[in-house]
Amino acid sequence: MMLKKALLARTALTATVGLVLLAAAQAQPVAAVSPQKHDHAQGHAPILGQVAPARVTAPGPLHHKAGSVTVQRRTTVAPKGKAATAAVVTTTNPVALRALVVGLDAADWGVATWKATLDRVGAGYDVLYTKTAALTSANLVGTDGVGKYNAILLTSSSLLYDSGGGNFVSGLDATEWNTLWAYERDYNTRQTALYTSYGTFPEDYCLSASTEGGVGDTPLNAALTTTGAGVFDYLKSTAQVGIVQSYVYKTRVTAGCNGQAVLTNGADVLGVKSTSTDGRERLALTFTSNSALMQANLLTYGLFRWASRGMFLGEQRHFLNVDVDDWFNSADHYFPDGHIETDPGYQMTGHDAYNINTRQTALRTTYPLGNGFTFNLAYNGADANLAANSTCSPNGGISTLTATTKCLKNNFRFINHTYTHQELNFTSFQASSNEINNNRTVATTLGLTQPNSVLKTGEYSGLGVYNPDPNDDVDPPTDFGLGASNVQMLAAAQALGVQYMHGNMSFPSHVPSCFNCGIVHPLNNTIMIVPDWPTNIAYFCTTDAEETAFYNSLYGPGGKIPFFPVNQTYAQLLDFEANIAMGHVSTGSAYSHTFHIANARDYSTGKTLATDWVDKVMSKYSALYNVPLVNTAWTDLAAYAKARNGHFAELTSGARAVYYPTTNQIKITSPAAGQVTVTGTTATGAITYGTDHIAPVTLTANVTVTVTASPRP
Numbered sequence: 001m002m003l004k005k006a007l008l009a010r011t012a013l014t015a016t017v018g019l020v021l022l023a024a025a026q027a028q029p030v031a032a033v034s035p036q037k038h039d040h041a042q043g044h045a046p047i048l049g050q051v052a053p054a055r056v057t058a059p060g061p062l063h064h065k066a067g068s069v070t071v072q073r074r075t076t077v078a079p080k081g082k083a084a085t086a087a088v089v090t091t092t093n094p095v096a097l098r099a100l101v102v103g104l105d106a107a108d109w110g111v112a113t114w115k116a117t118l119d120r121v122g123a124g125y126d127v128l129y130t131k132t133a134a135l136t137s138a139n140l141v142g143t144d145g146v147g148k149y150n151a152i153l154l155t156s157s158s159l160l161y162d163s164g165g166g167n168f169v170s171g172l173d174a175t176e177w178n179t180l181w182a183y184e185r186d187y188n189t190r191q192t193a194l195y196t197s198y199g200t201f202p203e204d205y206c207l208s209a210s211t212e213g214g215v216g217d218t219p220l221n222a223a224l225t226t227t228g229a230g231v232f233d234y235l236k237s238t239a240q241v242g243i244v245q246s247y248v249y250k251t252r253v254t255a256g257c258n259g260q261a262v263l264t265n266g267a268d269v270l271g272v273k274s275t276s277t278d279g280r281e282r283l284a285l286t287f288t289s290n291s292a293l294m295q296a297n298l299l300t301y302g303l304f305r306w307a308s309r310g311m312f313l314g315e316q317r318h319f320l321n322v323d324v325d326d327w328f329n330s331a332d333h334y335f336p337d338g339h340i341e342t343d344p345g346y347q348m349t350g351h352d353a354y355n356i357n358t359r360q361t362a363l364r365t366t367y368p369l370g371n372g373f374t375f376n377l378a379y380n381g382a383d384a385n386l387a388a389n390s391t392c393s394p395n396g397g398i399s400t401l402t403a404t405t406k407c408l409k410n411n412f413r414f415i416n417h418t419y420t421h422q423e424l425n426f427t428s429f430q431a432s433s434n435e436i437n438n439n440r441t442v443a444t445t446l447g448l449t450q451p452n453s454v455l456k457t458g459e460y461s462g463l464g465v466y467n468p469d470p471n472d473d474v475d476p477p478t479d480f481g482l483g484a485s486n487v488q489m490l491a492a493a494q495a496l497g498v499q500y501m502h503g504n505m506s507f508p509s510h511v512p513s514c515f516n517c518g519i520v521h522p523l524n525n526t527i528m529i530v531p532d533w534p535t536n537i538a539y540f541c542t543t544d545a546e547e548t549a550f551y552n553s554l555y556g557p558g559g560k561i562p563f564f565p566v567n568q569t570y571a572q573l574l575d576f577e578a579n580i581a582m583g584h585v586s587t588g589s590a591y592s593h594t595f596h597i598a599n600a601r602d603y604s605t606g607k608t609l610a611t612d613w614v615d616k617v618m619s620k621y622s623a624l625y626n627v628p629l630v631n632t633a634w635t636d637l638a639a640y641a642k643a644r645n646g647h648f649a650e651l652t653s654g655a656r657a658v659y660y661p662t663t664n665q666i667k668i669t670s671p672a673a674g675q676v677t678v679t680g681t682t683a684t685g686a687i688t689y690g691t692d693h694i695a696p697v698t699l700t701a702n703v704t705v706t707v708t709a710s711p712r713p
Contacts (some may be wrong), residue, residue: 014695018519020704031616033228045704056245058247060194061247062158063162065611067200067201069178070174071181071278072182073278092662093661094654094660095150095189095658096146097313097657097666097678097680098148098656098657099118099126099151099152099153099308100125100126100128100140100152101155102155103127104130104131104155105132105218109290110194113289113290113296114155117304120649121301121304121312121314121588122314124651124656125153126148127610131161140183140443146658149189149313150307150308150309150700151304152183152189152307153194153304154193154194156194156195156196156286157193157195157197158201158202160201172202172370174202181640184280189492190307190308190309190336191282191283191308192282192283193282194288195286196272196284197251206254208254210267215243215246216244216245217245217285218244219241221265222241223238223265224239224241228261232262232299232689233691234625234626234627235298235357236625237416237626240623241263241285241298243289244294246293246295248286250265250268250269251270251618253272259272259275260274260334262283263285269286270286271285271360276642276705279480285303295654297583305712310668310691310692311709311712312680313655313678315679315692316679318585318621318625318629319589319629319630319632320370320585321591321593322376323593323594323595324596324597324600325380327377328381328383328384328403329380329382330348330597331596331598332539333540333542334539334540336546338389338549338553346399348398348597348601349400350392350397350400351396351404353401353600354392354393354394354396356611357412357606361373363618367618367619369618369621369628369629370618370629372631373632374412375413376592376611377412378441379414379417379448379457380417380419381438381441381442381443382420382439384446385401385403386402388404389403390403390447391408405446406446406448414449415451415634417439417451417456418435418436418455419434421464421465423458423470424462424607425461426456426486427492430492432462432493433489433496436455436493451634454502455493455499455501460504460670461503462484463485465477465479465480465510465681479507480509482509482532482702485523486711487523493525500527500529500530500642501521502531504531504532505591511531512641514644516588516640517641517642518641518644528642530591532592533584533591534593535581535594535613536554536555536577536595537613539596539599541599541609542598547609548570548573551568552564555568578616578620581593582617585621595609599613641699646675648672650674650676652674653672654671654675655669655676658668664708666708666709667706669705671702672701673701676696676697677694677696680692680711681695681708695707
């Protein structure tokens with residue numbers, strides 16, 4: 001039977017990352033049902049969206065100011081109960097695991113870049129706008145003598161701005177600079193700046209001028225030095241960081257100054273780690289990087305991690321999860337000339353299923369960082385052959401799909417996608433229940449393991465996004481909000497033990513308020529919505545030629561949403577789409593990417609659209625990163641999203657972590673019970689990701705929890 005579906009492209013949203021803390025619910029056996037005739041002719045409107053991240057105007061060159069600020073060695077920030085001492089660097093004072101972002105004002109591009117990184121990590125931080133707020137000792141040290149920050153994050157090393165008439169002043173005056181530097185000395189706190197250049201104001205970063213200028217869309221490649229490879233050790237030592245849409249100072253390390261290059265372009269230095277004359281550690285880049293650029297995704301986390309010595313609330317890992325929807329079902333079939341066949345449309349074969357398994361194995365072998373990669377198969381069981389045996393058919397046709405699936409069932413993960421793929425926007429409790437439970441029955445009969453706690457409805461239906469005209473297959477659906485969800489469907493899902501439902505990042509109402517979080521459904525708080533990333537690999541395209549024709553019909557110069565100045569080849573669009581995905585992966589987004597059965601067709605000697613995309617993403621990732629590409633079961637992904645909700649709730653409630661260097665311990669307290677994720681500890685349950693140690697820490701209200709710290713050098 002054929003399922004008529006909608007054009008599925010991508011959302012106009014940027015990426016909004018975790019520990020698996022909950023176990024999946026045990027599957028409940030249900031009685032087998034016989035296949036029955038069902039109506040698949042449910043029309044769906046197109047979901048169109050993002051082709052590329054929004055372009056942000058690149059910041060210009062830094063202003064320069066002659067001279068420097070004299071370091072007042074006696075201007076120290078004394079801990080409670082201690083007198084200020086001359087030129088004494090105290091390295092044992094306790095500091096909170098919290099960052100201070102120091103910028104000019106809300107329009108300072110560096111503030112947005114720092115905040116984007118810290119929000120993705122889930123770190124605690126404050127922002128000081130130096131144009132309007134003074135920096136005092138009280139900003140930096142609490143009444144208990146504990147330093148408030150273990151990382152100082154500057155938007156630029158000088159914080160200069162035009163105060164009027166070309167008079168450039170710093171957001172921090174000489175006294176404030178010395179207050180900040182004294183704190184960094186006394187609390188052994190590192191400072192990093194997103195942007196610096198040659199010059200001596202407010203102090204010398206050990207850089208001298210070479211050349212400077214703007215960089216457009218053609219990348220200027222930066223390489224890691226040995227020192228840089230130590231700072232950014234999650235990147236491959238051979239990684240090339242492409243710098244685009246930036247103003248770049250090409251510099252040299254000044255001879256006789258205590259500085260080491262971390263990034264270079266040929267003989268030119270694009271990043272420097274240095275030590276001031278009074279012993280403070282500093283790290284800075286010599287080019288701009290707004291939060292929409294890949295270079296920021298690659299480097300800004302490393303700057304923060306270095307400054308905090310790898311100890312902070314939150315975490316960053318990199319995920320690649322992929323769903324293939326409508327298994328056992330059929331789909332519309334788009335042809336290069338633009339016509340669409342709907343009956344029978346495209347039907348998957350046993351060979352296609354066997355080939356996807358072969359390709360999955362090859363991907364694991366080719367890319368060791370992704371050696372656990374496994375497809376999630378969202379299945380519609382109504383067209384499955386419940387009497388099929390368990391036999392793989394490498395060259396089998398449509399009739400062998402179920403048998404081949406049974407043969408390979410342990411090689412994939414399965415997700416309940418409802419029995420017939422019926423829209424559940426207005427269905428009754430019983431009809432909704434039948435769609436969910438009958439599909440479970442199919443899985444039980446075929447021996448497929450699927451989690452009862454997870455549900456992916458057809459077209460994400462029942463969750464408040466639909467076209468008011470059910471016969472309109474042309475216009476995009478309307479997002480009425482989760483408050484317009486089908487309460488009968490939600491009640492049926494709850495009764496059947498569903499805890500998590502797939503949402504879609506294309507729909508604003510499905511986008512969580514915190515990064516990698518879920519949304520507790522406002523009409524049923526037993527269910528959490530965890531969104532997917534849709535892709536521009538169209539649901540009804542089966543070959544490279546079909547996808548290329550459809551893609552250009554949307555985004556080519558004569559398309560419905562013109563974006564490219566010329567039509568794209570398949571290689572070009574695949575590279576472009578993989579870059580979009582890398583934007584998700586590099587920021588640490590855990591959400592799954594959605595494909596469909598037509599994308600799993602073997603269109604040429606084992607090639608499929610889905611595995612072409614995965615291969616390209618893995619290839620790009622493997623050229624840049626040195627840490628694993630995490631792939632999780634959907635239950636684990638959903639539990640991770642729930643844990644992220646809890647983590648951010650603890651940040652909001654006032655959870656506080658303090659590092660005590662003398663005992664090498666981190667003490668964590670909160671006024672509310674819950675759980676936080678901590679990077680930089682070997683506490684119980686810690687995992688190792690690259691060289692980061694990440695652990696969940698369970699908190700009881702107003703009770704201090706002490707864990708062992710693992711600071712980075």
